Amino acid sequence: xxxxxxxxxxxxxxxxxxxxxxxxxxxxxxxxxxxxxxxxxxxxxxxxxxxxxxxxxxxxxxxxxxxxxxxxxxxxxxxxxxxxxxxxxxxxxxxxxxxxxxxxxxxxxxxxxxxxxxxxxxxxxxxxxxxxxxxxxxxxxxxxxxxxxxxxxxxxxxxxxxxxxxxxxxxxxxxxxxxxxxxxxxxxxxxxxxxxxxxxxxxxxxxxxxxxxxxxxxxxxxxxxxxxxxxxxxxxxxxxxxxxxxxxxxxxxxxxxxxxxxxxxxxxxxxxxxxxxxxxxxxxxxxxxxxxxxxxxxxxxxxxxxxxxxxxxxxxxxxxxxxxxxxxxxxxxxxxxxxxxxxxxxxxxxxxxxxxxxxxxxxxxxxxxx
Amino acid sequence: xxxxxxxxxxxxxxxxxxxxxxxxxxxxxxxxxxxxxxxxxxxxxxxxxxxxxxxxxxxxxxxxxxxxxxxxxxxxxxxxxxxxxxxxxxxxxxxxxxxxxxxxxxxxxxxxxxxxxxxxxxxxxxxxxxxxxxxxxxxxxxxxxxxxxxxxxxxxxxxxxxxxxxxxxxxxxxxxxxxxxxxxxxxxxxxxxxxxxxxxxxxxxxxxxxxxxxxxxxxxxxxxxxxxxxxxxxxxxxxxxxxxxxxxxxxxxxxxxxxxxxxxxxxxxxxxxxxxxxxxxxxxxxxxxxxxxxxxxxxxxxxxxxxxxx
Ligand SMILES: Nc1ncnc2c1ncn2[C@@H]1O[C@H](COP(=O)(O)OP(=O)(O)O)[C@@H](O)[C@H]1O
Ligand SMILES: [Mg+2]
Numbered sequence: 001x002x003x004x005x006x007x008x009x010x011x012x013x014x015x016x017x018x019x020x021x022x023x024x025x026x027x028x029x030x031x032x033x034x035x036x037x038x039x040x041x042x043x044x045x046x047x048x049x050x051x052x053x054x055x056x057x058x059x060x061x062x063x064x065x066x067x068x069x070x071x072x073x074x075x076x077x078x079x080x081x082x083x084x085x086x087x088x089x090x091x092x093x094x095x096x097x098x099x100x101x102x103x104x105x106x107x108x109x110x111x112x113x114x115x116x117x118x119x120x121x122x123x124x125x126x127x128x129x130x131x132x133x134x135x136x137x138x139x140x141x142x143x144x145x146x147x148x149x150x151x152x153x154x155x156x157x158x159x160x161x162x163x164x165x166x167x168x169x170x171x172x173x174x175x176x177x178x179x180x181x182x183x184x185x186x187x188x189x190x191x192x193x194x195x196x197x198x199x200x201x202x203x204x205x206x207x208x209x210x211x212x213x214x215x216x217x218x219x220x221x222x223x224x225x226x227x228x229x230x231x232x233x234x235x236x237x238x239x240x241x242x243x244x245x246x247x248x249x250x251x252x253x254x255x256x257x258x259x260x261x262x263x264x265x266x267x268x269x270x271x272x273x274x275x276x277x278x279x280x281x282x283x284x285x286x287x288x289x290x291x292x293x294x295x296x297x298x299x300x301x302x303x304x305x306x307x308x309x310x311x312x313x314x315x316x317x318x319x320x321x322x323x324x325x326x327x328x329x330x331x332x333x334x335x336x337x338x339x340x341x342x343x344x345x346x347x348x349x350x351x352x353x354x355x356x357x358x359x360x361x362x363x364x365x366x367x368x369x370x
Numbered sequence: 371x372x373x374x375x376x377x378x379x380x381x382x383x384x385x386x387x388x389x390x391x392x393x394x395x396x397x398x399x400x401x402x403x404x405x406x407x408x409x410x411x412x413x414x415x416x417x418x419x420x421x422x423x424x425x426x427x428x429x430x431x432x433x434x435x436x437x438x439x440x441x442x443x444x445x446x447x448x449x450x451x452x453x454x455x456x457x458x459x460x461x462x463x464x465x466x467x468x469x470x471x472x473x474x475x476x477x478x479x480x481x482x483x484x485x486x487x488x489x490x491x492x493x494x495x496x497x498x499x500x501x502x503x504x505x506x507x508x509x510x511x512x513x514x515x516x517x518x519x520x521x522x523x524x525x526x527x528x529x530x531x532x533x534x535x536x537x538x539x540x541x542x543x544x545x546x547x548x549x550x551x552x553x554x555x556x557x558x559x560x561x562x563x564x565x566x567x568x569x570x571x572x573x574x575x576x577x578x579x580x581x582x583x584x585x586x587x588x589x590x591x592x593x594x595x596x597x598x599x600x601x602x603x604x605x606x607x608x609x610x611x612x613x614x615x616x617x618x619x620x621x622x623x624x625x626x627x628x629x630x631x632x633x634x635x636x637x638x639x640x641x642x643x644x645x646x647x648x649x650x651x652x653x654x655x656x657x658x659x660x661x662x663x664x665x666x667x668x669x670x671x672x673x674x675x676x677x678x679x680x
Contacts (some may be wrong), residue, residue, distance in 0.1 A: 010459060011458050
């Protein structure tokens with residue numbers, strides 16, 4: 001078994017191009033696509049109010065602090081023009097105690113913007129109530145100050161986060177494309193390292209090993225360990241590049257992200273075994289692989305967030321798609337800050353899928369005996 | 371020593387090998403001859419315990435290989451029909467890899483690698499990656515790998531396909547040498563009749579999964595003893611002429627080449643004068659008409675009505 005691993009390693013050193021190309025592609029695409037939208041990452045939202053004082057009130061100040069959106073004040077007519085011409089997805093009109101959201105394009109941002117503005121109004125209301133309860137004018141400033149301090153205490157923060165409504169989702173574009181392209185391209189690296197099982201069976205190398213004292217399970221294990229390690233090495237290299245060369249901080253959960261890739265890489269090794277077992281020739285494998293990987297990436301949300309997909313069929317299909325769970329785990333660990341406990345479900349699904357596909361794959365390979 | 375008993379393999383609804391009976395004695399070179407698709411590789415795979423037969427048995431020293439393959443696997447060296455090597459590794463690295471999986475280590479492994487490289491004549495090129503090798507060199511290394519563990523029996527599946535005549539001779543001489551010097555038992559599979567004739571003590575001929583003839587060269591050729599093979603040569607034949615020869619009542623079999631026609635006729639008939647008469651009738655200028663010593667090719671033609679190589 002060590003012998004087989006050593007031979008694989010030697011072959012890898014002699015011919016590392018597949019690995020390097022796919023690693024490079026992941027980094028390139030994640031970088032280009034992740035950062036291209038990052039420049040305009042604060043979403044442009046035109047805003048208007050008949051009441052001039054609102055802009056200078058606490059509401060205006062809160063909205064100006066918001067980093068994810070750049071609220072731009074303008075006349076009502078200009079605002080409607082922006083939406084009609086598609087320059088803005090939506091616009092906001094503020095009144096004394098309520099606000100309107102004008103929607104041009106229905107997007108996930110609607111809920112988020114609404115929630116942000118809502119938060120500003122809630123804050124204004126709370127502040128007013130507090131102030132109203134105080135009679136002496138001299139105390140007012142003090143209380144406002146205290147209130148502001150209070151807001152920054154953890155207790156209050158937890159309360160604000162409960163304003164998040166069910167429909168909205170947080171979306172970190174640069175991380176999403178990093179995860180998406182990493183999970184997508186690593187399929188190729190892994191699959192092309194499983195393929196030799198097929199070609200070696202056909203040209204007789206496999207037969208030679210079977211006739212030797214090496215056990216069959218050792219042959220499988222050696223090949224699978226090797227495929228797993230190259231796949232894992234690729235994702236680690238990509239993540240390291242982004243962490244240390246580009247300063248992406250993975251929401252402080254870099255090591256966790258690396259470890260949480262293990263079930264995904266395992267499931268892709270198994271998927272590759274299954275594909276290898278089903279095809280008859282390397283050419284078929286080469287034809288099938290891009291179809292499988294690209295459709296998996298699209299359905300599994302590697303290219304765009306699944307939250308914007310509404311087709312029932314696609315969503316159902318995504319439930320048997322390793323990429324969906326891989327993305328869920330990575331986004332969950334970083335952007336959403338889920339605990340390990342909350343990630344246990346997608347991890348289990350991946351492990352289960354891996355075991356099943358591996359079982360079927362090896363069984364098929366053995367029974368067909370090419 | 372090795373015995374195939376009613377060995378049968380069925381793929382879906384077609385028989386690749388049907389009721390094959392064969393034996394190989396220690397120290398023999400046995401040939402398995404047959405055209406592409408005859409079932410040679412399938413038979414060999416079953417013989418070497420790599421493929422489970424649908425029926426029948428393979429016995430080595432009277433014990434079933436199918437049931438317990440390990441004893442036989444230790445003594446058998448297999449040369450697959452394809453080049454079963456790592457093309458990105460050098461000859462030496464390939465030998466090292468396959469030597470290691472046969473549990474050779476250290477000095478012994480190095481000695482064995484040197485020895486095999488010498489035998490297959492690749493000592494000078496040992497540090498070159500296999501994909502830079504010529505077809506002949508790859509074939510030689512393909513054989514070399516099977517020799518690492520000093521097998522008693524070597525099974526070769528068309529080891530000379532697609533290589534130049536020089537490499538081919540080299541391989542044939544090497545196989546003969548192994549047999550003579552090391553008393554190695556050889557099963558040599560080919561669709562080249564000359565190779566099998568040159569190398570083998572006994573020959574089995576297969577076609578479409580069935581054994582159609584077996585025995586020593588002489589025994590097999592005696593199948594044709596009641597017949598003669600006549601070679602007719604000319605610069606050009608006409609269709610009329612060919613048709614007329616073909617339809618002649620004494621002609622049992624015919625193969626038509628561009629400048630040569632072979633016919634098989636009963637020994638009793640004097641076909642020479644007949645051929646000359648027909649040639650005159652159709653104005654064909656013959657360059658020669660000869661009685662040919664029968665070859666295995668002729669035997670195959672006689673038995674199947676087809677040429678060995680098509
Ligand atoms: N794995 C297989 N599945 C189905 N048919 C096969 C398989 N292997 C060989 N055959 C068929 O069995 C026949 C004999 O093949 P093979 O043993 O390779 O012949 P040879 O080695 O004499 O050229 C052929 O018709 C071939 O198509
Ligand atoms: Mg064959």
